[in-house]
Amino acid sequence: MATHAQAAAHDDHDHKPHGWRRWVFSTNHKDIGTMYLVFACTMFFVGGTMALVIRAELFQPGLQFVDPQFFNSMTAMHALVMIFGAIMPAWVGLANWMIPMQIGAPDMALPRLNNLSFWILPFAFTLLLGTLFVPGGAPAGGWTMYPPLALQGGDSFPMMIFAIHLMGASSILGAINVVVTIMNMRAPGMNLLKMPLFVWTWLITAYLLVAVMPVLAGAVTMLLTDHFFGTSFFAASGGGDPVMFQHIFWFFGHPEVYIMILPAFGVVSEIIPTFSRKPLFGYESMVYATAAIGFLSFIVWAHHMFTVGMPLAGQLFFMLATMLISVPTGVKIFNWCATMTRGSLSFEPPMLFALAFLFLFTIGGFSGLMLAIVPADFQYQDSYFVVAHFHYVLVPGSLFAIIGAVYYWLPKWVGRMYDQTLAKWHFWLSAIFVNVLFFPQHFLGLAGMPRRIPDYATQFADWNMVSSIGAFGFGFSQLLLPYIVIKCVKAGSKAADRPWDGAHGLEWELPSPAPFHSWETPPSAAIIARGAEH
Amino acid sequence: MTRTMQKSAAALIGCAFALLAAPAHAASGWALLNMPEGVTELSKKIYDLHMMIFWWCVAIGIFVFGWMIWAIVAFRKSKGAVANTAMVHSTKAEIIWTLIPVGILVAMSVPSARVLIDIEDARNTELTVRVTAYQWKWQYQYLGTDVGYYSTLAHESNTARQLQSGIDPQTVPNYLLDVDHPLVVPAGTKVRLLITAQDVIHAWWVPDFGMKKDAIPGLINEMWIKVDTDKTGRYRGQCAELCGRDHGFMPIVVDVLSKGDFEAWLATQQATVKQAAAPATAAPSIS
Ligand code: HEM
Ligand SMILES: [Cu+2]
Ligand SMILES: [Cu+2]
Numbered sequence: 001m002a003t004h005a006q007a008a009a010h011d012d013h014d015h016k017p018h019g020w021r022r023w024v025f026s027t028n029h030k031d032i033g034t035m036y037l038v039f040a041c042t043m044f045f046v047g048g049t050m051a052l053v054i055r056a057e058l059f060q061p062g063l064q065f066v067d068p069q070f071f072n073s074m075t076a077m078h079a080l081v082m083i084f085g086a087i088m089p090a091w092v093g094l095a096n097w098m099i100p101m102q103i104g105a106p107d108m109a110l111p112r113l114n115n116l117s118f119w120i121l122p123f124a125f126t127l128l129l130g131t132l133f134v135p136g137g138a139p140a141g142g143w144t145m146y147p148p149l150a151l152q153g154g155d156s157f158p159m160m161i162f163a164i165h166l167m168g169a170s171s172i173l174g175a176i177n178v179v180v181t182i183m184n185m186r187a188p189g190m191n192l193l194k195m196p197l198f199v200w201t202w203l204i205t206a207y208l209l210v211a212v213m214p215v216l217a218g219a220v221t222m223l224l225t226d227h228f229f230g231t232s233f234f235a236a237s238g239g240g241d242p243v244m245f246q247h248i249f250w251f252f253g254h255p256e257v258y259i260m261i262l263p264a265f266g267v268v269s270e271i272i273p274t275f276s277r278k279p280l281f282g283y284e285s286m287v288y289a290t291a292a293i294g295f296l297s298f299i300v301w302a303h304h305m306f307t308v309g310m311p312l313a314g315q316l317f318f319m320l321a322t323m324l325i326s327v328p329t330g331v332k333i334f335n336w337c338a339t340m341t342r343g344s345l346s347f348e349p350p351m352l353f354a355l356a357f358l359f360l361f362t363i364g365g366f367s368g369l370m371l372a373i374v375p376a377d378f379q380y381q382d383s384y385f386v387v388a389h390f391h392y393v394l395v396p397g398s399l400f401a402i403i404g405a406v407y408y409w410l411p412k413w414v415g416r417m418y419d420q421t422l423a424k425w426h427f428w429l430s431a432i433f434v435n436v437l438f439f440p441q442h443f444l445g446l447a448g449m450p451r452r453i454p455d456y457a458t459q460f461a462d463w464n465m466v467s468s469i470g471a472f473g474f475g476f477s478q479l480l481l482p483y484i485v486i487k488c489v490k491a492g493s494k495a496a497d498r499p500w501d502g503a504h505g506l507e508w509e510l511p512s513p514a515p516f517h518s519w520e521t522p523p524s525a526a527i528i529a530r531g532a533e534h
Numbered sequence: 535m536t537r538t539m540q541k542s543a544a545a546l547i548g549c550a551f552a553l554l555a556a557p558a559h560a561a562s563g564w565a566l567l568n569m570p571e572g573v574t575e576l577s578k579k580i581y582d583l584h585m586m587i588f589w590w591c592v593a594i595g596i597f598v599f600g601w602m603i604w605a606i607v608a609f610r611k612s613k614g615a616v617a618n619t620a621m622v623h624s625t626k627a628e629i630i631w632t633l634i635p636v637g638i639l640v641a642m643s644v645p646s647a648r649v650l651i652d653i654e655d656a657r658n659t660e661l662t663v664r665v666t667a668y669q670w671k672w673q674y675q676y677l678g679t680d681v682g683y684y685s686t687l688a689h690e691s692n693t694a695r696q697l698q699s700g701i702d703p704q705t706v707p708n709y710l711l712d713v714d715h716p717l718v719v720p721a722g723t724k725v726r727l728l729i730t731a732q733d734v735i736h737a738w739w740v741p742d743f744g745m746k747k748d749a750i751p752g753l754i755n756e757m758w759i760k761v762d763t764d765k766t767g768r769y770r771g772q773c774a775e776l777c778g779r780d781h782g783f784m785p786i787v788v789d790v791l792s793k794g795d796f797e798a799w800l801a802t803q804q805a806t807v808k809q810a811a812a813p814a815t816a817a818p819s820i821s
Pocket of ligand 3: 736773781
């Protein structure tokens with residue numbers, strides 16, 4: 001308790017700058033975390049608006065609202081904004097807020113780098129969103145940027161590439177900071193196998209980021225030189241190979257999908273034990289499973305390109321390796337189920353989101369397994385079935401985990417409790433509409449509807465209409481999130497230091513709201529021991 | 535609006551069950567839920583594989599979702615459940631739920647590998663058609679003959695699909711799935727398609743034939759189809775790789791004729807080409 005008092009006392013001496021300087025020059029992990037989260041939320045609504053343009057056009061057959069070229073821009077931009085602008089920055093924001101608090105550190109190891117990695121993002125996205133206003137329109141070759149199509153882009157093409165370079169730089173700096181913080185700033189006694197799973201999953205995620213963001217940078221740079229400097233890395237006419245781009249891209253791309261989901265595994269591994277009032281089942285196997293997934297994610301990339309025409313041996317290898325990923329993924333799901341078994345469960349908003357994650361991510365895992373079966377993938381590939389798959393793993397997967405994390409830690413961040421009834425409304429609306437939105441897309445894909453088309457044959461009309469209704473329902477329900485958060489910050493009731501009775505971990509040993517500098521003095525061994533009852 | 539929503543919700547639930555109950559063969563609308571079985575040797579194998587994994591997933595799903603629901607219902611704090619905080623680890627359980635999935639994966643991968651090997655066996659084909667993709671049309675050339683032509687979106691669909699055309703797509707027959715000149719192939723014959731592209735990447739996909747293949751500039755991909763002799767008729771598909779503005783508007787239509795009809799058709803085409811070429815021998819042929 002001594003630390004409590006100390007930390008609280010110190011709070012009064014925080015020399016935090018005021019006004020805009022506090023944010024622009026910030027080197028504080030909490031302020032930077034907040035900026036990341038606000039940025040992610042903004043981009044989430046920007047990307048969401050684009051998705052609604054897409055779903056409005058697909059509400060009925062025929063072209064009602066937008067030109068096909070603009071439609072293609074919307075699909076490409078929606079994906080880029082959601083992946084690089086919403087999901088990834090949200091995870092970095094949560095890492096900023098939570099990692100120092102969870103490992104008993106005062107702040108991130110490299111605070112100025114932290115400032116830089118955040119402030120790169122607004123520039124990157126100004127550039128990216130700026131493409132909407134240049135001649136020729138925004139990038140329209142998909143977020144995957146396959147050449148030769150991507151090379152047909154107009155002025156938006158170099159802008160997109162520089163934006164991606166900036167995002168990549170930001171991610172790499174953020175990841176380095178996470179690695180250095182976790183490796184060097186843990187409180188004495190907080191050894192690796194005592195770390196909470198959110199920290200563990202982020203550590204592995206950070207290594208994935210450092211490994212693959214430069215690969216993406218290389219791929220898009222080669223695109224750039226193909227376009228402007230006469231190289232022909234990807235042009236068959238010059239001795240290059242368009243398929244090589246896909247190999248390089250997916251060598252980045254598949255680990256990238258795990259970059260977006262591993263921290264979600266971490267969050268769910270915190271929330272489920274808390275609301276089951278029981279330690280996480282199989283902590284060590286969870287760590288090993290995460291590491292196994294991280295490793296496997298490097299050797300499965302070609303499952304995104306089974307239809308390009310690979311040798312039989314290659315197809316078999318990538319099929320088997322991909323199927324193998326479902327083993328550690330299964331281990332995780334079983335461990336979460338076992339955590340709940342013989343627990344004492346209550347269903348506060350964070351738990352609700354974690355449970356929806358558990359159910360719906362599993363559905364995405366099933367469709368993933370189906371997609372891994374090469375002959376069947378020859379049918380599924382580039383159809384709406386794939387769209388359904390990745391949205392099940394990304395929306396009720398990554399996004400629900402992010403929302404769950406916000407509802408879990410918000411009382412700690414601001415020292416106030418949010419309106420839980422409203423948050424439950426947010427949950428039920430999201431959970432119902434997300435299925436109305438994405439489940440029918442399985443049917444559409446299996447029945448033969450290709451992805452990335454602005455208009456479709458009339459037999460696809462019924463399920464497209466359902467999906468669009470789900471989209472608008474889901475989109476508008478999300479407005480509750482900023483409303484609930486703002487209401488909480490302004491007028492929430494005072495939250496206890498440990499607002500969830502089952503919560504363990506060092507963050508709950510700090511007062512609510514957490515002091516500006518988290519652990520000025522490292523937590524004592526006793527506190528660590530209490531916190532480490534995973 | 536609420537009407538539609540109620541209807542949709544009801545339909546959604548109904549169809550989820552329908553999907554479990556029976557693979558739908560049906561033609562359109564709400565009943566279009568599953569992959570078509572298709573009409574080729576390979577498409578049926580692929581369909582069977584798809585259903586096999588689907589049922590595996592259903593079985594695993596019953597177990598996993600059953601466990602989740604049981605845990606959620608049985609261990610509610612509100613019903614007085616007390617946590618057993620000592621239950622944190624079991625090496626035995628970990629081994630079991632690692633090994634059983636591995637076993638299931640092996641059971642899935644063996645038949646998958648078999649089908650894949652069949653798919654890759656493109657020997658002994660009797661007819662070769664070269665398929666070339668362009669933004670935004672297909673070109674079909676019958677190798678060894680002078681027959682070759684382009685295949686583009688049918689005029690009626692093309693008019694209706696313009697932005698705010700005012701034409702109701704429901705009134706257009708085979709909206710977006712109709713072309714001016716379909717590909718023609720014989721049934722009961724192993725036909726080899728050599729697929730490539732001239733500008734950007736496209737993909738040739740007819741769901742009833744079980745698969746798609748990318749059309750990549752500078753590369754020639756191979757794919758074969760053998761339509762059942764009793765399955766003559768017209769089959770439709772679409773380009774399946776984003777290829778620019780009109781990616782959604784380059785459908786594929788294939789007329790499958792009996793062997794005899796096909797020979798007759800090819801002969802007529804040959805004759806027409808010869809006739810056309812006769813007066814001006816310099817006219818370039820596209821093969
Ligand atoms: C059991 C684990 C999983 C397996 C076996 C799996 C398998 C696959 C396969 C084979 C594809 C390629 C499908 C195709 O294009 O034909 C695919 C696509 C995709 N997956 Fe997964 N997946 C799994 C989990 C995940 C997770 C956790 C995420 C992200 C959170 C994810 C995100 C994606 C995305 C974004 C795509 C589509 C990329 C694109 O084409 O734009 N997947 N998955
Ligand atoms: Cu992948
Ligand atoms: Cu296309």
